[in-house]
Amino acid sequence: MTEQFAPPPSRGCSNTPVLKQRGQHEVFCGLTGIIWLHRKMQDAFFLVVGSRTCAHLLQSAAGVMIFAEPRFATAILEETDLAGMADAQRELDRVVSELLARRPDIKQLFLVGSCPSEVIKLDLAKAAERMSAQFAPNVRVLSYSGSGIETTFTQGEDACLAAMVPVLPETDTRELLLVGALPDVVEEQAIGLLEAMGIGPIRVLPASRVNDEYGIGANTLYALTQPFLTDTHEALQRRGANHIAAPFPFGEEGTTQWLRTIADQFGVSDAKFAEVTEAPRARARKAVSQASEALKGKTVFFFPDSQLEIPLARFLTRECGMEAIEVGAPFIHKAVMTPDLNLLAEGPVIAEGQDVDKQLDRCRAAAPDLTVCGLGLANPLEADGLTTKWAIELVFTPVHFYEQAGDLAGLFSRPVRRRDLLKLEAAE
Amino acid sequence: MKLTVWTYEGPPHVGAMRVATGMTGLHYVLHAPQGDTYADLLFTMIERRNHRPPVTYTTFQARDLGADTAYLFKDAATAAYERFKPEAMIVGASCTAELIQDDPGGLAETLGLPIPAIPLELPSYQRKENFGADETFFQIVRHLAKPMEKTARVTANLIGPTGLGFRHRDDIVEVTGLLMDMGIEVNVVAPMPASPSEIAKMGQAHFNVLMYPETAETAARYMEREFGQPYTKTVPIGVGATRDFVAEVAKLAGIEPVLDESRLRLPWYSASVDSTYLTGKRVFLFGDGTHVAACARIARDEMGFEVVGMGCYNREQARMLRSVAKEFGVEPLITDDYLEVERRIEELAPELILGTQMERHIGKRLGIPCAVISAPVHVQDFPARYSPQMGIEGANVIFDTWVHPLVMGLEEHLLTMFREDFEFHDDAGASHHGHKAKPREIGALETAEPETDLAQSASVNTDAFEIVWLPAAEKELKKIPFFVRGKAKRNTETFASERGVSEISVDTLYEAKAHYAR
Numbered sequence: 001m002t003e004q005f006a007p008p009p010s011r012g013c014s015n016t017p018v019l020k021q022r023g024q025h026e027v028f029c030g031l032t033g034i035i036w037l038h039r040k041m042q043d044a045f046f047l048v049v050g051s052r053t054c055a056h057l058l059q060s061a062a063g064v065m066i067f068a069e070p071r072f073a074t075a076i077l078e079e080t081d082l083a084g085m086a087d088a089q090r091e092l093d094r095v096v097s098e099l100l101a102r103r104p105d106i107k108q109l110f111l112v113g114s115c116p117s118e119v120i121k122l123d124l125a126k127a128a129e130r131m132s133a134q135f136a137p138n139v140r141v142l143s144y145s146g147s148g149i150e151t152t153f154t155q156g157e158d159a160c161l162a163a164m165v166p167v168l169p170e171t172d173t174r175e176l177l178l179v180g181a182l183p184d185v186v187e188e189q190a191i192g193l194l195e196a197m198g199i200g201p202i203r204v205l206p207a208s209r210v211n212d213e214y215g216i217g218a219n220t221l222y223a224l225t226q227p228f229l230t231d232t233h234e235a236l237q238r239r240g241a242n243h244i245a246a247p248f249p250f251g252e253e254g255t256t257q258w259l260r261t262i263a264d265q266f267g268v269s270d271a272k273f274a275e276v277t278e279a280p281r282a283r284a285r286k287a288v289s290q291a292s293e294a295l296k297g298k299t300v301f302f303f304p305d306s307q308l309e310i311p312l313a314r315f316l317t318r319e320c321g322m323e324a325i326e327v328g329a330p331f332i333h334k335a336v337m338t339p340d341l342n343l344l345a346e347g348p349v350i351a352e353g354q355d356v357d358k359q360l361d362r363c364r365a366a367a368p369d370l371t372v373c374g375l376g377l378a379n380p381l382e383a384d385g386l387t388t389k390w391a392i393e394l395v396f397t398p399v400h401f402y403e404q405a406g407d408l409a410g411l412f413s414r415p416v417r418r419r420d421l422l423k424l425e426a427a428e
Numbered sequence: 429m430k431l432t433v434w435t436y437e438g439p440p441h442v443g444a445m446r447v448a449t450g451m452t453g454l455h456y457v458l459h460a461p462q463g464d465t466y467a468d469l470l471f472t473m474i475e476r477r478n479h480r481p482p483v484t485y486t487t488f489q490a491r492d493l494g495a496d497t498a499y500l501f502k503d504a505a506t507a508a509y510e511r512f513k514p515e516a517m518i519v520g521a522s523c524t525a526e527l528i529q530d531d532p533g534g535l536a537e538t539l540g541l542p543i544p545a546i547p548l549e550l551p552s553y554q555r556k557e558n559f560g561a562d563e564t565f566f567q568i569v570r571h572l573a574k575p576m577e578k579t580a581r582v583t584a585n586l587i588g589p590t591g592l593g594f595r596h597r598d599d600i601v602e603v604t605g606l607l608m609d610m611g612i613e614v615n616v617v618a619p620m621p622a623s624p625s626e627i628a629k630m631g632q633a634h635f636n637v638l639m640y641p642e643t644a645e646t647a648a649r650y651m652e653r654e655f656g657q658p659y660t661k662t663v664p665i666g667v668g669a670t671r672d673f674v675a676e677v678a679k680l681a682g683i684e685p686v687l688d689e690s691r692l693r694l695p696w697y698s699a700s701v702d703s704t705y706l707t708g709k710r711v712f713l714f715g716d717g718t719h720v721a722a723c724a725r726i727a728r729d730e731m732g733f734e735v736v737g738m739g740c741y742n743r744e745q746a747r748m749l750r751s752v753a754k755e756f757g758v759e760p761l762i763t764d765d766y767l768e769v770e771r772r773i774e775e776l777a778p779e780l781i782l783g784t785q786m787e788r789h790i791g792k793r794l795g796i797p798c799a800v801i802s803a804p805v806h807v808q809d810f811p812a813r814y815s816p817q818m819g820i821e822g823a824n825v826i827f828d829t830w831v832h833p834l835v836m837g838l839e840e841h842l843l844t845m846f847r848e849d850f851e852f853h854d855d856a857g858a859s860h861h862g863h864k865a866k867p868r869e870i871g872a873l874e875t876a877e878p879e880t881d882l883a884q885s886a887s888v889n890t891d892a893f894e895i896v897w898l899p900a901a902e903k904e905l906k907k908i909p910f911f912v913r914g915k916a917k918r919n920t921e922t923f924a925s926e927r928g929v930s931e932i933s934v935d936t937l938y939e940a941k942a943h944y945a946r
Contacts, residue, residue, distance in 0.1 A: 115463070149488065152463075380477075
């Protein structure tokens with residue numbers, strides 16, 4: 001059935017010169033990832049060591065004030081911490097002891113570094129080590145940085161998962177590890193498809209509870225489900241695990257190629273593969289073709305945001321009939337992104353990093369039919385007459401694999417259809 | 429170091445952004461790391477603004493810190509001037525940039541821009557958003573406004589409105605109308621939506637109307653001192669306060685007070701018999717000091733509620749709020765700790781919360797209705813319709829907004845009469861709220877487990893000893909409709925503890941009821 005896809009482009013974008021400009025970046029910092037990570041890891045607590053700005057970001061960015069007492073908080077640095085009047089490490093011990101006393105349900109605690117904690121060089125790794133020893137075996141304490149000076153938006157999840165890799169035990173078992181925090185429904189679908197092909201055992205990083213964890217070693221094969229997990233990828237490499245490089249599982253084509261690449265590693269026959277995938281593939285194709293009706297022949301412009309831009313541009317151009325004008329990503333890691341870049345036909349500007357004002361100039365000049373951008377830009381661009389899809393929804397909504405392929409196309413077509421629907425003129 | 433779950437106020441540079449975004453022709457160059465741009469979405473998403481906030485962020489990263497971050501600031505400021513051509517600029521640092529000490533003010537000066545570049549010193553590790561707005565507006569006024577000859581006719585400036593302000597957009601219209609009815613013209617409204625050149629003309633007004641002390645009190649004091657402009661002390665939220673405000677303005681302007689009350693409906697709505705059920709409803713208020721103080725007066729004097737507690741999150745208003753609380757005979761709660769507010773509400777078990785978006789979440793968790801009276805607020809509190817808090821229409825809006833979360837008067841009677849009816853029961857909720865009614869299976873009440881929807885377990889610790897609810901009393905308590913059950917429970921426990929009764933029986937419950945009967 002693979003032949004039903006358009007052939008790969010004769011020239012993909014993997015060797016296209018990348019446009020790099022330095023100016024204002026209109027992106028979230030890595031702390032934002034806590035908003036979905038704390039829901040995924042149900043016994044974990046995320047303690048940001050930062051400023052009032054960090055706390056304000058967390059509650060404003062996603063409008064997440066829906067949990068009376070969430071599993072994240074900020075230890076706000078005060079004047080005395082900065083002036084060295086209080087020993088910051090001792091203060092942190094006090095805050096963590098208070099927290100763990102109040103929340104005995106916490107099994108793993110992440111100390112999350114921020115811009116101010118990085119600048120004053122507060123050593124959270126050391127703190128995590130000390131606290132792990134103190135609170136073992138009840139609580140495991142790890143640290144990572146979600147600071148804006150080091151991470152962009154989804155890189156926070158990457159830093160968090162990368163911090164978990166070194167503490168996984170060693171194993172020689174040949175196992176498949178799926179890497180990335182996916183919504184439960186999506187994760188179960190992926191595991192279901194792979195198990196139906198006879199692949200297993202299958203592990204997931206992050207596990208939803210600390211006790212569900214497993215070992216890792218030279219016989220571990222891993223596949224990334226999210227394109228932003230580059231540090232985690234490198235941490236797994238250091239543990240000797242083997243990367244299965246594939247296009248990311250968005251849309252029918254991405255999902256099929258991703259599954260096929262894994263299936264090849266486990267010696268799954270073509271017949272078996274077809275048997276397992278045929279029905280969901282047909283559903284995905286039907287759903288995408290219906291949901292992408294409004295997108296055919298339209299142009300799309302990506303501002304850098306979630307790091308999903310390149311795989312999504314591949315999906316929109318190859319499965320939804322769109323034409324990409326510019327594909328901006330916060331950063332481009334070739335080892336992870338090449339399979340998708342190969343499939344993305346040459347043509348669009350590929351941009352890394354950002355000078356937002358110059359990029360807005362290019363966007364307005366190109367007048368795309370659809371602009372994918374962050375929340376700070378969406379309404380201003382709509383007011384200028386452009387149709388936008390705000391990108392944060394792409395990391396909050398189940399969009400991976402076959403059964404969500406139609407929903408993914410729908411996320412992009414809804415704003416286009418909406419603009420056609422609204423009629424405010426007088427009827428005459 | 430302070431453990432914080434939710435915050436009532438952002439950092440001070442967000443206050444500066446609220447001033448800059450409210451204004452026109454002003455640009456803010458903010459030395460800040462990548463990620464601080466999240467603040468744009470407060471304005472573009474929560475307030476639905478159709479343009480980007482006029483803020484350029486330097487968005488430095490870790491690799492820039494090794495080199496020279498000062499040049500990043502200079503480049504950003506120069507580029508921002510060339511691109512946006514503002515009439516004036518404010519420059520400053522966010523929390524992280526404050527630590528690297530690049531001195532944005534000094535750097536901006538060296539650029540020799542042909543416009544004023546106003547430096548802001550906003551200590552991020554000591555102060556918060558309201559301070560940031562107040563200080564920024566003060567600095568703008570100090571740098572741009574000068575003493576001037578007063579206008580021939582009596583005019584006033586309206587000061588305090590900012591971007592992201594709770595109903596500021598509509599309050600401006602309402603207060604402008606109040607002044608116009610008295611023949612007083614508005615000179616400048618600032619910071620929102622004034623431009624720097626309009627700020628320069630503020631000195632020609634006869635007096636200032638201080639709409640929001642949180643964001644403009646320092647500027648008001650400065651202008652009183654430097655330009656001889658007195659400012660109003662009454663914030664016209666509520667009927668009584670609006671009348672007081674008109675009297676105060678008349679005195680400042682040397683004219684007779686005039687107030688057009690033809691559209692005022694709150695007094696009649698409150699007097700009409702349907703409102704009888706509002707009598708003595710126990711309310712708790714929390715928010716910024718100004719809104720809480722004004723709303724406490726409305727709650728008691730204009731709605732006939734009983735104010736059982738109040739507090740504010742901004743320490744700048746602590747002294748004022750303490751004196752208001754004293755007058756109301758309640759303990760003031762001055763804190764920005766969300767969990768502390770939640771605990772106080774749980775203790776007091778009010779029948780209505782008047783608060784911020786945070787208290788709305790507390791109310792949701794505890795099953796207590798809540799109406800929003802103060803920032804911080806979310807997207808639903810920036811309504812499309814005209815919806816002021818100040819003046820005549822503000823009073824009307826407040827009546828509707830506060831009554832809406834409650835169960836309606838007649839419905840309350842039906843719930844009390846038929847409390848075990850399969851349609852009229854506690855879980856059904858108020859009939860005008862849009863959730864699905866849950867019919868109760870006939871006979872379900874008898875078999876239902878006790879205490880399933882009581883906030884606490886059947887025993888409570890008072891200071892002195894433990895009080896236990898006997899099963900029969902607990903069952904009886906459950907028959908009391910949900911919207912008064914919290915009050916009944918609390919009254920009974922207070923009654924019991926005052927008398928040293930450690931076990932609450934059905935008799936104790938009804939003795940307490942008789943004791944508190946009014």
